[in-house]
Amino acid sequence: MTYTFDMYQTLGIAVVMLLVGEWLRKRITILQKYCIPAPVIGGLIFALIMTMAYGFGGFDFKYDDTVKDICMVMFFASVGFQADLKVLKSGGISLIIFLVIITALVFAQNGTSLGIASLLGVDSKVGLATGSIPMLGGHGTAGAFGPILEDFGLTGATAICTAAATYGLIAGSIMGGPLAQSLIRRHHLLEKAGSEAASVTETESEETKRYSLSGYASAAYQLAISMGLGTVVTWLLSLTGLKFPKYIGALIVALLMRNIGDRIKPGRIRTEEINGLGSISLNIFLGIAMITLKMWQMAALALPMLLLLLAQTVLMFLFARFIVFNFMGRDYDAAVLAAGTCGFGMGATPNAMANMQAVTGKYRPSVKAYLLVPIVGGMFSDIINSLTITMFINMI
Numbered sequence: 001m002t003y004t005f006d007m008y009q010t011l012g013i014a015v016v017m018l019l020v021g022e023w024l025r026k027r028i029t030i031l032q033k034y035c036i037p038a039p040v041i042g043g044l045i046f047a048l049i050m051t052m053a054y055g056f057g058g059f060d061f062k063y064d065d066t067v068k069d070i071c072m073v074m075f076f077a078s079v080g081f082q083a084d085l086k087v088l089k090s091g092g093i094s095l096i097i098f099l100v101i102i103t104a105l106v107f108a109q110n111g112t113s114l115g116i117a118s119l120l121g122v123d124s125k126v127g128l129a130t131g132s133i134p135m136l137g138g139h140g141t142a143g144a145f146g147p148i149l150e151d152f153g154l155t156g157a158t159a160i161c162t163a164a165a166t167y168g169l170i171a172g173s174i175m176g177g178p179l180a181q182s183l184i185r186r187h188h189l190l191e192k193a194g195s196e197a198a199s200v201t202e203t204e205s206e207e208t209k210r211y212s213l214s215g216y217a218s219a220a221y222q223l224a225i226s227m228g229l230g231t232v233v234t235w236l237l238s239l240t241g242l243k244f245p246k247y248i249g250a251l252i253v254a255l256l257m258r259n260i261g262d263r264i265k266p267g268r269i270r271t272e273e274i275n276g277l278g279s280i281s282l283n284i285f286l287g288i289a290m291i292t293l294k295m296w297q298m299a300a301l302a303l304p305m306l307l308l309l310l311a312q313t314v315l316m317f318l319f320a321r322f323i324v325f326n327f328m329g330r331d332y333d334a335a336v337l338a339a340g341t342c343g344f345g346m347g348a349t350p351n352a353m354a355n356m357q358a359v360t361g362k363y364r365p366s367v368k369a370y371l372l373v374p375i376v377g378g379m380f381s382d383i384i385n386s387l388t389i390t391m392f393i394n395m396i
Contacts, residue, residue, distance in 0.1 A: 001057075007064040014287035017042030021287075032362075037354045039283050040173045043290020051295040063292045069246070071285040072350055076247035077226045078278025079353070079374050080254025081271055082367075084262075094328065098337070098372050101327055102381055105319055105345055106132045106388045109312060114392070116311045122304045124396045125154040128389070130308040134165035135316070136385050138348040141165075145389055152393065160305065165347075166293055167309050172346030173286075175317060176339035176355030183325055183335040190332045190363050219273035226254040251374060279357065286354045316346050336360060336369040340377070349377040 005013065021042030025031045031041060053059045110131040117127030129149060134142045142165040146158030154160075184190055230250030237248065261269040320338040328334035336356050343352030352373050360366055 002060045002062060004062045005064065007066050010063045010065060010288060010292070011067045011284070013046065014039075014043070014284060014291050017046045017291055018283055018287040020045065036174060036177050037283075037286060037358045039286035039290055039354065040170075043287055043293070044170065046291045047293040047295050050291075054294075054296050063288075065288050065292055068285050068288040068292075071281040071288070073227050073230070073247045073250050074223055074281040075278045075285060075350065075353065076374060077223050077230065077250040077254045078274050078281065079370060080226065080251040081222070081258045081269060081274045081278075083255045083258060083371055084367075094368060095372055095375065097327060098376050099380055101324060102136075102341075102345075102376055103384050103388075104323070105341075106136055106381075106385050108315060108319060109135050109345075110388065110392050112311055112315050113308055114396075116308050117304075120304045120307065122308075123154065125149050125152060125157065126160065126304070127308060128392060128396070129154065129157055129160040130164045130305065130312060131389075131392075132385050133389055134161045135168050135312055135346050136344070136381055137389075138165050138169070138344075141382065141385060141389075145393075148393065164305070164309060166295065168312070168346035169289070169293070169348065169351060171309075171313050172316070172342045172344070173290075173351050173355065175313070175346070176320075176342035176352070177358045179317065179320055179342060180335045180339035180355070180359045183321070183338060184332065184359075184363065187330065187335075189335055215270040215273045216277070219270040219277055222257065222269060223254075223274060223277060226250050226257055229253045282350060282353055282357060285350055289348075289350070312346070316342055320345070332363070333366045333368040336366040337372065340369055340373040344373065344377040344381065349374060352377055 018039050019042070021038035021040070024041050025036065025038050050059075050061055054061075110128065113127040113131035114124055115127075117124050129146075132141075133145045133149075137145070142158070142161035146161040149157035149161070227250045230247070230253045232249065233252050234246055234249030258269050258271070320341045324338045324341045325334045328337050336359050339355040339359050340352040343349070343355040345352075353370075356366065356369055356373065360369075
């Protein structure tokens with residue numbers, strides 16, 4: 001039996017489970033200590049319940065996730081509004097370094113999957129189905145390259161890629177926060193951040209709070225304008241023949257609105273309120289993404305597949321811990337970037353942002369991380385990944 005949840009019901013369930021996740025996070029110390037995002041906590045609980053209903057009762061579920069896409073675009077528009085080009089100029093070399101690092105990750109993921117597949121005596125195409133296609137690429141790339149692997153003779157490649165992407169989404173969301181937490185504490189990167197953040201919050205005046213509330217209408221309008229114009233920019237970019245995520249246009253327009261607005265009249269762009277709306281959008285997006293996971297797709301994974309995915313998990317942890325953190329500066333920003341890399345290196349860019357939000361929410365913001373991850377994870381990683389996957393497919 002199949003049950004269908006419409007757009008409003010899907011949104012309602014996601015928000016309820018988000019609140020459940022927040023409630024559990026406040027009461028279970030380990031969840032808060034290791035910066036596990038609330039939508040991941042609540043969403044996984046719901047996904048597990050639905051998996052039991054599927055397994056024991058034969059029930060299947062469909063969701064209208066229209067709101068998820070809207071929230072995703074709104075969130076990335078909010079990221080664009082936070083990007084000050086003056087800061088971007090100072091971080092130019094970091095962008096190049098991070099791009100090289102992610103390129104290395106693509107090769108490492110595919111090399112690892114092919115190597116483990118060879119050791120296990122498994123078809124190399126099965127190895128590729130657990131490499132950068134579902135890991136860095138996520139469900140979108142899995143859906144695009146699955147049929148291609150099937151054309152090359154791998155039966156059920158799309159299902160394998162999709163199941164691996166589901167695993168990566170969960171593993172990357174759980175791994176990022178604890179890794180950043182460990183790095184921050186081990187290297188004493190920000191010992192006083194928690195108390196400093198608290199003191200700022202406590203000294204905020206009531207007048208400032210009223211001013212902030214009065215700006216939410218303007219913030220919502222500015223986000224709506226950037227999202228609308230962003231569709232045109234995304235369309236223009238698609239004329240190049242390359243595929244871009246649907247949110248990239250909104251991010252670019254928001255960046256331009258922020259920096260042009262600052263030049264014309266500082267304070268015109270309501271960055272603080274936009275950031276608040278963006279955080280809400282991200283939580284809703286991730287909540288819907290998690291509750292709509294069909295975890296029973298992973299039940300069909302054979303032992304070789306599980307070993308391949310375990311190898312990818314170990315690779316991602318070691319890569320973020322030793323490569324990303326060390327080469328990006330061994331500082332607080334590098335720790336946040338490591339958490340973000342776990343998110344989009346095994347799932348999707350919004351998961352990376354959720355990982356980083358959980359960390360920065362506990363300590364302090366990281367302008368560098370919030371700038372680099374959307375640009376590299378949203379714009380360049382899919383291009384690099386697609387070209388590299390094509391090369392590996394032709395090699396085997």
